[in-house]
Amino acid sequence: MLLDPLDRIRSSEPVARQIRQALHQAIVTMRIRPGEMLSEKDIAARFGVSRQPVREAFIKLGEAGLVRILPQRGTLVVKISRVLVEDARFLRSAVEAAVIREVAQSTDARSLTMLEGNMDHQRRSVEAGDTQTFYFLDNEFHRLLATAAGRITAWGVVEDMKLQMDRVRYLSMSDPAPMHVAMEQHEVIMEAVLARDPDRAEAAMKRHLSEIRLSLNELCEKYPDLFEDQEQADRL
Structure with missing residues (x-):
């Protein structure tokens, strides 16, 4: 330990x-x-x-x-529960899809400046291959979006329910590929926000948050001892 x-x-x-x-x-x-x-x-x-x-x-x-x-x-x-990860992804997608629509419709200049500053830091961490820093900035990006929409309380709920998702993301950090994919998806989300296009922003956010399904399957195969099924949980 x-x-x-x-x-x-x-x-x-x-x-x-x-x-x-x-x-x-x-x-x-x-x-x-x-x-x-x-x-x-x-x-x-x-x-x-x-x-x-x-x-x-x-x-x-x-x-x-x-x-x-x-x-x-x-x-x-x-152990990590696939069921709980999927439930968290489902709930998070619903909340953040609504958040990003509000951001795309009515974001002030100060919020946009903070988001773009965060994106600049993300790019630098990707270039440096710094997955730890990128993970922090990724989380901060989503928090800033919730703040821009005036939904910081909703973000608190999201943070509580995404713990299992976070464990999966940290488990995948040994591979830099997910970091590059996430960065590209953040770029698409920001482009939609800057274009004031809520439909495109919502679609981009949903695609982004569905990415964990792919990594989850791969990680379950690679680290089967770190995941539990319901039968295992019931025996404890």
Whole structure:
């Protein structure tokens, strides 16, 4: 299990929240792999805290669908569910299709400037082959679109439900091809926004968010041990 150490537990924030955030990031970015068992005792020792805040962090991670607390056995990092990934993609597509229509219809100059600045940074990260930075900028691009549409609360809902999608995306980061594809699709989306064409923008967004279906099939074949089917989940 790989965890970036915290600078030290900061007194200005609740301890359980800091531990939850560190574990959340490590699980989503695949530094803690699906199927690993987490120990309250080991995590507490790593961060130099008691077991109570670790227990609280595990409960929150369980509510987010990232771990499963198994009585008398420990805390399991859940494997990636294809069903949940597809459900998240479906819901995200519905929300972001509506968002991009609003952006294309009535975006102010300031929002466009921020979006174009983000696109410039994306291009540079692609040229540098920096998949980690591109992933961050990709996420920020979609957040900026939601902000431009005045739908930041809706984006919060999207962020909560796309955790399984994010794990799939991080798993695919060893291959630079998806990054180039995503960049090209972002360009098409922005072209439609700048042209004030909501129909074209919506179609481009839906194509973009359907891309994960292709990578999901490939990753399931390449890493079958990281994915679960419903029968496996029911046995736990």
